[in-house]
Amino acid sequence: MKAHAIAPALLAALASPAAWPQAAHDALQPAGPQAAHIASLWWLAVAICAVVFVAILAALAWALWRAPRAQASTPPEISPPPAAERRHARGVAIALGVCIVLLVVILVGSISTDRALASLPLQDAVHIDLTGHQWWWEATYDDPQPDRIFHTANELHVPVGRPVIVTLHSDDVIHSFWVPSLDGKKDLIPGRTAQIEFRADRPGDYRGQCAEYCGLQHAFMALDVIAMPPGEYAAWAEAQRRPAADPADPQARRGRDLFLSGTCMMCHAILGTTASARSAPDLTHVASRARIAAGRLANTPENLAAWIHDPQAIKPGANMPANLLAPDDLHAVVAYLETLR
Amino acid sequence: MSSRFPSRARHRLRAHGAAWLCVALALVFAAGCERETRRFDPKPVPSDLRTQPQSLPDLQPGQPGPGMRETASAGRYDEKSAYEVAQGKMLFRWYNCSGCHAQGGGNMGPALMDTSWIYGSDPDSVFSTIMDGRPRGMPSFRGRIPEAQVWELVAYVRSMSGLIPNEAAPNRDEGLGGAPPESMRKPQPPKDSDAKVGG
Amino acid sequence: MSAPRETLRDGDGPGSRAAETLAMTWRTPKGIVGWLSNIDHKSTGKRFIVTAFAFFLAAAFLAALMRTQLVVPDNHFVGPDLYNQLFTMHGTTMMFLFAVPMMQGMSLYFVPLMVGTRNTAFPRMSASAYWIYLVGGLTLYAGFLCNTGADAGWFAYVPLAGPQYGIGKRSDFWNVLVNFSEAMGLMVAVDLATVILKMRAPGMSLRRMPIFAWATLVTSIMIIFAMPTVMLGANLVQLDRMLGTHFFNPGAGGDVILWQHLFWFFGHPEVYFIFIPGLAFISSIIPTFARRPMFGHDAVVLSLISTGFLSFGLWVHHMFATNVPDVGKSFFTAMSLMIAIPTAVQIFCWIATLATGRIQWRPPLLYVLAFFFILVLGGLSGLLLGSVPIDLQVHDSYFVVAHLHYVLIGGAVFPLFGAFYYWFPKITGRMMDERIAKWTFWIMFIGFNVTFFPMHILGLHGMPRRIYTYAAQSGWGTLNLVATVGAFIMGWSVLLFVANVLAGLWRGKPAGENPWGAGTLEWSVPSPPPPYNFVRIPVVSSREPLWSREEGAPTHVSGLSAQTREGLVTTVIDALPDVRYGYPRPTIWPFFAALAVSLWLDWSIFSTQGFVWGLIPPAIAFIGWFWPREKATAEALALEKAP
């Protein structure tokens, strides 16, 4: 593909819905116990609020309907009849009492939901270390055996039915971890460590996005949580632990050499090669991910090429520089990256 | 605003006010825009340098390499832009420049926050130092770092000894304190000695 | 006469010699210097109102640009860099340059008229505050026009606004704006609190004080306790940026969450500085248009006071997603729910007032009725946000954008527009067109709901705030399109309002003193009020002095000098006459002082030297301001009487 042909291709890729398979991100369609607790509290509180809203508007309509009309010249009623005033005062007091009772209901519901959220069983949990960067997510899957630890970026795979404990750090500014279908938010705060626990009960692709304003590309700091059956998860994790294989295809080999002798390896790491920088996402298994550029683009060869060629056209302000590679060099690099499954 | 205010005076006031406001705005504008530009798309200038590795042995330290046409004045370099300098500072960390130069105080490599510049303090010289390397350990980053980023590094390196406008230089960074922030450094007048070494 | 010297005393009605002399004594100084020296609270108030409205229009324009950017997915109308400046400028302008100054401007104009005095306690300070505010706002916008618009959000969280990630001078402009606007807010608050406590007309005991004055008192005191924290915080950030201190540097013992505490300790009460005056507009308008005194007056006043107190106990509910201990979270949830109670009391009292009154269907009332729909919805979504688990889902999503606009527009802007229609005749002496007013209202009401209601749903569907665009596949496109359409409908209504104001100024029907038949003192003076406000200071014997008074009680005060600007200080609780007070005369020094302070603040953006040396001009200006003048001293000596 010629360099100048990339831009239209990129636009076409962005426009096609297939580029971004529908990922769930709906707080009211929970896929796990945490989001489900919150959703049921939500419906309780919304029901109460709806009743109150309708009642207040009905009272207002009643008041406006019953009061006679007047002009500016109508003499004001200085001392309304005390009996009527008392009656209305009673009405106000009763309405207030009802409001207080309803507030207490919401409070109790809120506190008990909080309890429920805190009591997610955590046996046999998957431990993930998640670090926020401007503007991508670095994930480290912890393991008691150091050689079984592995890194990935912008995509968490979790086993269905097993709790996940995510430890949150930030490398620069404050970010916030938010996957609406699974749980509420937790901030990633520089200098502090936080933790969030959740469980996915249904397999699926749940989209998350940074929820704390973090600078230029806050809009595209997305993250996918892919819940898979335990067997598939184990296979995935095993694959992620393996270093990158040497490519067999000559074009991909050339791509690898370009990667390692050019600018790419200044920031990216590929396990099994000399590239070991950690300033940018780990690319050891980049081809296995559904999306690139922190959820911005579907992971297709065309998009990958467009991204490498001119990331600033896709995510202005992102920290990846434009790379002026000759078209066949670009293809070679893409071919190499496509082998990193 | 006030109906009691005589209308002629009000007009005069408005005219004067507007004129002064324009002057003031123009002044601030001139100073502000330069500092605050964020150029996200420094499109690489077509160049065949990247794909054709240079034969480094031909290079003399301090001499421009063959085919090297990049100069600060060509418009790719902007040390008045706070954003470019800040990017330079980030890249200084990312590319592990501090591995040799520490935070500018020098370690294996020379200090960068003092007055002595072995190979010249002007942007073009610093650029070629980074691009082509220098004897005794400074590697060449040609082909490793895109030119636009090298210019950002140049601006940052110069800010370390206060050679760029303070308004554009970085403030203190998050993390353990060390040297005073670049924006507070007094200019260290360069005592260039590149003529001696290069000649 | 017991007057010791030949002094012309007031006490005679309009047309008398005393009245003519008062007009001479209080006349507005002429020329440009006179215009800059004017310290009449009504002029200062009008300046605040007009300037704040101009900033409102500017911020609304920025909002229109943002909505245009978000109208379709993957839009390239503005890039992220400009978009970030747009929403930061929008929020900052609305909160710091529109809402607070607007409410304070309304109070500056009306409180002295409502409590029956001739000027505020420290009119020079308020005049100076206006100039500080104006220069501060222009500084922020000059920065914006020079691509130096603040871009870290109106909440300016560190480290994004800190020394390393807040690149360039953008955040410095923001920090300095905080100094400008909070200095303004504090100066006006001290002035207003003093007027309300010490300068009420004789007989206007606290129990007879209008609810609007109560609300102003409550907000002024809240401002005095809340604004210093954000000012302190912004200056600590500025020290971090300028001098390399480590307040917000976790690497050196600092903490980034500290800023959030400092900011929200101010930021939550800030919402109530805006909202409480909104409530007070409603409490002023409803009795007039229901033709009866406020039902449950005391309960409403107590509600305002308790809202003020409770609002200081809510700040952490903006920070539930940080690591807040669980006990703390429950406490702040309880507080967040509790603050609904005083508002509920007021809502029920208003409904009772309407139900037992006789209703004048005029435009101000229409805006108040919109409040019931919009604010109640916003308040209820606020309850949802107060609950920790729900907040963790919807926090920082478009749900919050919807909520805060329902609260602030429903709770403050709609009542404010009602207040504009209500008091426009008083300020200008002319009526606005009621038919256009009703059109404006319906367009605004529909536009508002079309804009902001869909945002609730967007938030639940996972759309975070402050994103400059979104991918088509997110499924957020349709509702964003609807919201943008609504925003433009709303924009038209604001333009229609401006047209109505201009038309009213140009050829509105003359209003007369009291076009709505209202009961508070501001309606007892001509429209627009003369510079001295009252030809005779009234003596008050009821809550609605124009509706009723006690048989046989005195009606007015006499014996104040008509030749100098003299007024009356009364006691705090019962408003018994206590001391005569010589009001400050007009002078240009407050203007100079404001310029000097502005110079210092603006200089400090660019230079640490400026931060130190820049203090000298203000010091000189303040000495010039306070140094007594021979002529004024001689006049005061002529009237002097030792305690």
Add this chain to the structure above:
Amino acid sequence: MSRRREATPASVPAVRRGDALDVANLPSYGFSHRSLMWWGTAGMMAIEGVAFGFMVVIYFYFRALDPGWPRGGTGGPDLFWGSLNAVLIVVSAIPNTVAEKAAMNRDLPKVRMGLVGLSLVSLGLCVVRWMEFTRLNVGFDESAYGSTVWTLLGLHTFNLVTDVADTLVLTVLMYKGPLEGKRFVDIAENSGYWDFIVLTWLPIYAVIYWAPKF
């Protein structure tokens, strides 16, 4: 309005004349809370008190948060200059009270005496304050601890210097004129503000100088 309510607390009450309440014989100024300036000053003190309070809170917030506290500060500042300041500032209350009492009695010579005394002591305080900054034993850019003590001391210094300037201006005014009764109120208010500076120094002194020892 009832008869009882017409009585005023002033020595000469407002009198009823027909429909009017005549106030011509009310005093033209008053001290303490009868003066508007007192309320304005109280507002300023509240504002600054909040700032001081929060700065102290920040100090302990950092202390609670950081196990390495106080970073860069070894054992806290030297006690000498701070304690000298504390002693001097308490001493300054004497001329200040003299000035205040004299102002309330409109006793110009005594007011002058008190103000001159206060000016001298307060200028001395400024010198001592300068020395304090040199003996904090930590740089403002060394750690959050250093930044906090410098800022806390700086805030108080800002208020101190403002009121010293105010006192000097009033002293000159008392000699140069023009004078009227209200100027004595200004003296009393200035004294009140000085008391505020004295009273805030004591807790701030304790925090800056003694908190690191515990």
